[in-house]
Amino acid sequence: MRHIAIVGSGPAGYYTAEACQKAFGNDIQVDIIDRLPVPFGLIRTGVAPDHQSIKGVARRYETVALTENVRFVGNVTIGRDLSIDELRTLYDAVVLATGAPRDRPLEIPGAELPGVVGSAAFVGWYNGHPDHAALGPLLDDPGAVVIGNGNVALDVARILAKTEAEFGGSDIVGPALALLGEAKIHTITLLGRRGPHQIAMTPKELDELGHLVRAAPIVDPADLPPPGADAALDPGQRKSVMLLRQLAEHPDAAKPIRIVFDFYAMPIAIEGDGRVERIIVERTAIDAEGRAHGTGETYAIPAGLVVSCIGYRTPPIEGVPYDERAGRFANEEGRVLPGLYAVGWARRGPSGTIGTNRPDGYAIAEKIGADIPVGSGKAGREGLDALLASRDVDVVTFADWQRIEAAEVAAAREGAPREKFTSIEGLLGARGA
Incomplete structure (x- = not known):
């Protein structure tokens, strides 16, 4: 069993999870970790609100998220709740799909x-x-x-x-x-x-x-x-x-x-x-x-x-080589360090469309398969759950997100698909709605 952690739940993250499923079948467990309590990254907060047809791609990611060997681990911040080195200890492969959210x-x-x-x-x-x-x-x-x-x-x-x-x-x-x-x-x-x-x-x-x-x-x-x-x-x-x-x-x-x-x-x-x-x-x-x-x-x-509107940068993460000039993680075709990869804008910088991340994710899955032919027996999600529980981290699951989404839909003004909660507190509170 290969244990894979993906940091970032936007298009690059979900396309990578999809690619790993297709490459390795049931022989994987994938945890998609995000600092926000909601998934889908720039689909939710970057695509223009009047471009709803583009936002519809999230349904494809939802299909991946609802499979048994992929799960969403929201409201978990790398650098605050756990480190990259800890993730690398727990997982066979760690993929950075954090995008480029800074101006x-x-x-x-x-x-x-x-x-x-x-x-x-x-x-x-x-x-x-x-x-x-x-x-x-x-x-x-x-x-x-x-x-x-x-x-x-x-x-x-x-x-x-x-x-x-x-x-x-x-x-x-x-x-x-x-x-x-x-x-x-x-x-x-x-x-x-x-x-x-x-x-x-x-x-x-x-x-x-x-x-x-x-x-x-x-x-x-x-x-x-x-x-x-x-x-x-x-x-x-x-x-x-x-x-x-x-x-x-x-x-x-x-x-x-x-x-x-x-x-x-x-x-x-x-x-x-x-x-x-x-x-x-x-x-x-x-x-x-x-x-x-x-x-x-x-x-x-x-x-x-x-x-x-002159471009974006990927925020650095402690313990990860960084290319200051390019504003992204330093990597060789997606490889950052042994067992550590970058994908999407975190790999190549802020270029290309949402769809560009799909072949990027599949290329990274291929590299993981070449570098890690079989699982190493690492703790994976069980180890992550134990670590987060020991630190009292309030983890948001995909089922929690579905309740948040239902609450946003219920609160929508006439004709709108939803009214988003705009604070972490509001999002976390909506889990019980």
Whole structure:
């Protein structure tokens, strides 16, 4: 019997558990450990609340979770309740699937001012993540700047621009919905260091901006390369640029909120008296290698809110080699140390889609099979249960999660799939609901 512990219950964790089941059959026991009392990671707290079809993949993970040889061990924090070294003693293989939940820092003057937030915090706020539910972003100024040219930046801009009615059917949490309803924002600027050919926005997400009730995307035709240059792009990127061209050709000036694409624009400072009031931007040019360089031309954009969507980092764990530059665990194709592996964003950094984690998980399962051909007789889950019990850790099971979920569904506002509990205390209390 192989005993496998997976730290992190998001897509990478569950795909790895699924892969181990298929690779080893009934000859495994898998424990999926998470610091939160709820499973599914970014499916619950990272995917935009108005993208319910994407969140539906959690049903696949639930199928894995309900099998006898896989279990969820929630409300257990590595570094507080137990260490990686203790896990390695108990299990034949330990897989780190912790994702990249921390914002990459915005290293410019003024980034610490109130009103400047990272996308992990902002997205966590409107998704009800317990770490960020009390964020209370400043939405009382007409201007907002979103730094980044990827899908997360699009999500943030779209959430800021939507009407309350447009959130029908979503699971945005009530306090965020209420604060967004009071927002005074009229101009949302999407700031990108490079140009349209370098965006990381996918066509589906980009197209959504063109169908908002009260907000119109604005693209300056002068920022677009000659149409013939699009031929060098891959099909998805070409379609995204085509959408930008359509937006540039048919601006809708009648809507009260403007979502302005500001390309070739690099933030260099944030200014304000006691809170953010403006962001200073330097115009850029792209060199032959596709890198952006400042031109010396600067200008200011008024803003009371700045959301930085420039990437994420995996938090270090004591006893695990870490790659500071890449912001992830140091590994060789997923191998970190003997019996210790990394998968998903914790392995490769914050890149790819949810589905990218599936082949990643299957590759790690194959490595575990090659490295650990048979079980070693380690204590596995029995040893974990004894250790956690000796430390009075309040463990949340998958059955507990099902009761929490039922309570959230019962509390949902009309048309919404659920109303999330946004505190650890609330989640733990709902187990008895």
